[in-house]
Structure formats: C-alpha cells, structure tokens
Amino acid sequence: MAVRRWFGLALLAGLLCVLYGCGKNTQNSAGSAYSGSAGQADFFGDTAAGLIDPPLEDQSSDTSGQIQRLAGVRICLDPGHGVxxxxxxxxxxxxxxxxxxxxxxGAxxxxxxEEAVNLAVAQLTRIELEALGAQVVMTRQSHEATVSNIERAQIANDAGVDLCIRIHADGSEDSTVSGMSMQVPAGELLGTPEIEQPSAxxxxxxxxxxxxxxxAYNRGLVQRxxxxxxxxxxxxxxxxxxxxxxxxxDDAKLATEQYRQQIASGIVSGVCRWIEGEKSEP
Ligand SMILES: [Zn+2]
Incomplete structure (x- = not known):
C-alpha cells in the first residue's frame, strides 16, 4: 500500500511539474535542464551564480504551435537597483x-x-520572451540584490547576449513631468564604441x-x-x-498589473522588430 501511495504522489508531483514548470521561478534550480547548442551552455547552463534560470527544455522543439520568433536570440534583462x-x-x-x-x-x-516595479516588469517581459523562444538572463531575480553596475554589464557580456535591456522608472522634483524615454550609450568613455549604433x-x-x-508620452532617446x-x-x-x-x-498606472503587462508586451514587440531588422542588415 505504502509503495502504491508513494507512486501516486510521485505521479501527481510530476503532473504539477508539467503544469507549472519545475523550479521555474526558483533560483539555483538543481542541475541544468538547458540543452543549447554546443558551446552555448557555458553561461546559460551555469546556475551556480544563482542568476540563471534555464529554460526547461530546448525551445526549438516547442510543440505548442506558438511561433518561435525569437528562437536563438539571447536577451539580458536588467531590473535596475535592488535592496x-x-x-x-x-x-x-x-x-x-x-x-x-x-x-x-532608485526612485x-x-x-x-522603483526596484520593485523594475523587477515586476522584467519578470513579465521574461515570460513573454521565453514564450517566443528567446534565452533570457536576468541580472537579479529578487528584491534583495547586491549587483553593481559593472557586474550587471558583465553578466550580459559573459552571456554574449544580442541585447541588454535595463529597466528603470524615473523621478523628478517636478511632479507634472511624465512619460517614457530611452537612454542609450554614447560618448568617449564607451569601452565598446561599436554598440552605439545597434543600441540606438x-x-x-x-x-x-x-x-x-x-x-504613454514618448519623450524620446537620451544619449548618456x-x-x-x-x-x-x-x-x-x-x-x-x-x-x-x-x-x-504615471505612479498609479505603474502600480497596476495591466499596465506592467502592457509595457512587457511592448518591449517584446520592439525586440522582435529590432531583431528582424538587424538580421536583414546587409
Ligand atoms: Zn533607476
């Protein structure tokens, strides 16, 4: 009887894993289920740093019928700040x-x-990116996080991502100022000047x-x-x-799940458009 009951529980646990994804949102999920192409598993498969949460299975074999527009694309999401x-x-x-x-x-x-909004939007964005087949690396996955700005850059560099998206919210002494902007790398201090054009x-x-x-009001690009x-x-x-x-x-909108989801969906639409444009570059 005990064996049968144990077997039933194991079956139930397995089913729940399939339904909800084993360890999908836990850090350091044991081992690595990631099975990317040769030479690519180094960073995305390394869970030792606690930053990587590998996809459960090879996304290229997705059978859900969803178009894998971002198969083979690597994105770093960097939710700004941290406690x-x-x-x-x-x-x-x-x-x-x-x-x-x-x-x-942060603000x-x-x-x-700000750190809480940044993390929430990054997590929603990650879900959408992975659903389209992208590999996603996060610079942090918890509110408590001690990650310097150099370390954030190095996580993206080491993972060899196609694009790093840093997610922040603004603050101003003038409470009437609102809207969204994008900051982009520019200037003499860029260690890798080649990133300037594709980033813009x-x-x-x-x-x-x-x-x-x-x-939201589009405040445009700001070179930093x-x-x-x-x-x-x-x-x-x-x-x-x-x-x-x-x-x-802005504050009230950013507090709602619906608005955060709209931001995530917009980011993902933009990534798809950008990637397709970059691929078609001569
Ligand atoms: Zn910020």
Missing part, C-alpha cells in the same frame, strides 16, 4: 579612473519603490512599441556618456525609463 546595504565606488568606464556609486537606491512612488536602433524601436502599447552600465557593456544595451514615479498618474 542592499552595500556601499562602494566603481570606475564609470574601463577607460576612466573616475568613479561613481556602485549601488543606488520612489506613493506606494511602491533598438532603443528607438522598443520605445516606439512600448509607448504605442501603453499610450556617464552611465557605468553602458560604458562597460560589450553588447548592445538600452535603458528604458518606464515613467515618473514622482508623477501621480
């Missing part, structure tokens, strides 16, 4: 001795912190898609030469400012 007590300085560029704070706490709304193309397309999906995360990036990298937590309307 930490750490304090340190780090050089703003591999080409400079100047330093900036490695950990910054605040009336009932939410990605930023423009993704911002367009996100503002269409949400109805002083961001550590850009200057250390060796892969195309963009930073979305999803709205102003200092603006009551």
């Amino acid at each position: 930490t007590t750490a304090s340190a300085q780090e050089p703003i560029s591999p080409l400079s001795q100047e330093t900036k704070a490695a950990y910054v706490s 605040s709304g009336s009932s939410q912190t 193309r990605a930023a423009e397309i993704i911002l367009e898609e996100v503002t269409v999906a949400t109805g 030469s002083d961001l550590t995360g850009f200057n250390w990036s060796e892969v195309p990298c963009v930073l979305l400012e999803m709205g102003f937590l200092s603006n009551p309307q």
Whole structure:
C-alpha cells in the first residue's frame, strides 16, 4: 500500500511539474535542464551564480504551435537597483579612473519603490520572451540584490547576449513631468564604441512599441556618456525609463498589473522588430 501511495504522489508531483514548470521561478534550480547548442551552455547552463534560470527544455522543439520568433536570440534583462546595504565606488568606464556609486537606491512612488516595479516588469517581459523562444538572463531575480553596475554589464557580456535591456522608472522634483524615454550609450568613455549604433536602433524601436502599447508620452532617446552600465557593456544595451514615479498618474498606472503587462508586451514587440531588422542588415 505504502509503495502504491508513494507512486501516486510521485505521479501527481510530476503532473504539477508539467503544469507549472519545475523550479521555474526558483533560483539555483538543481542541475541544468538547458540543452543549447554546443558551446552555448557555458553561461546559460551555469546556475551556480544563482542568476540563471534555464529554460526547461530546448525551445526549438516547442510543440505548442506558438511561433518561435525569437528562437536563438539571447536577451539580458536588467531590473535596475535592488535592496542592499552595500556601499562602494566603481570606475564609470574601463577607460576612466573616475568613479561613481556602485549601488543606488532608485526612485520612489506613493506606494511602491522603483526596484520593485523594475523587477515586476522584467519578470513579465521574461515570460513573454521565453514564450517566443528567446534565452533570457536576468541580472537579479529578487528584491534583495547586491549587483553593481559593472557586474550587471558583465553578466550580459559573459552571456554574449544580442541585447541588454535595463529597466528603470524615473523621478523628478517636478511632479507634472511624465512619460517614457530611452537612454542609450554614447560618448568617449564607451569601452565598446561599436554598440552605439545597434543600441540606438533598438532603443528607438522598443520605445516606439512600448509607448504605442501603453499610450504613454514618448519623450524620446537620451544619449548618456556617464552611465557605468553602458560604458562597460560589450553588447548592445538600452535603458528604458518606464515613467515618473514622482508623477501621480504615471505612479498609479505603474502600480497596476495591466499596465506592467502592457509595457512587457511592448518591449517584446520592439525586440522582435529590432531583431528582424538587424538580421536583414546587409
Ligand atoms: Zn533607476
């Protein structure tokens, strides 16, 4: 009897795994189920760092009927900030001795912190990207996280992603200021100047898609030469400012699941359009 009962429980557990995905949202899920092509499993299959949550199965064999528009595409999602007590300085560029704070706490709304909004949108975006066959690496998966801006760039670099999307929300002393913008790498301190053009193309397309999906005001692209995360990036990298937590309307919208989902869907539409454009480049 005991054996039969155990077998029944094992069957039930297996079924639940299939339905909900074993360890889908847990860090350090044991072993690696990822079975990417040769030479690609190094970073995405390494769960030791606690940052990688490999897809359950080879996405190219997806049988759900969903079009795998992003099969073979690697994306880093970098939800800005994190809860930490750490304090340190780090050089703003591999080409400079100047330093900036490695950990910054971010903006605040009336009932939410920026890091929490950033993480929530990143997680929704990740689900959509993976559904389309993309491989996603996250710079953090929990509120408590001590990840410097150089470390964030290095996670994307080491994973060899096609694009790193940094997800942030703004704050301003003027509570009437609202809308979305994209910051892009530029300037003399870029360690890898080649990322400037593809980053700008990605930023423009993704911002367009996100503002269409949400109805938010498009504040356009902002070139930044002083961001550590850009200057250390060796892969195309963009930073979305999803709205102003200092603006009551933006803050209220960003607190809703529906609006966060619209942002995620807009990001993914933009990634699809950008990737297809890059592939068709001569
Ligand atoms: Zn921020």
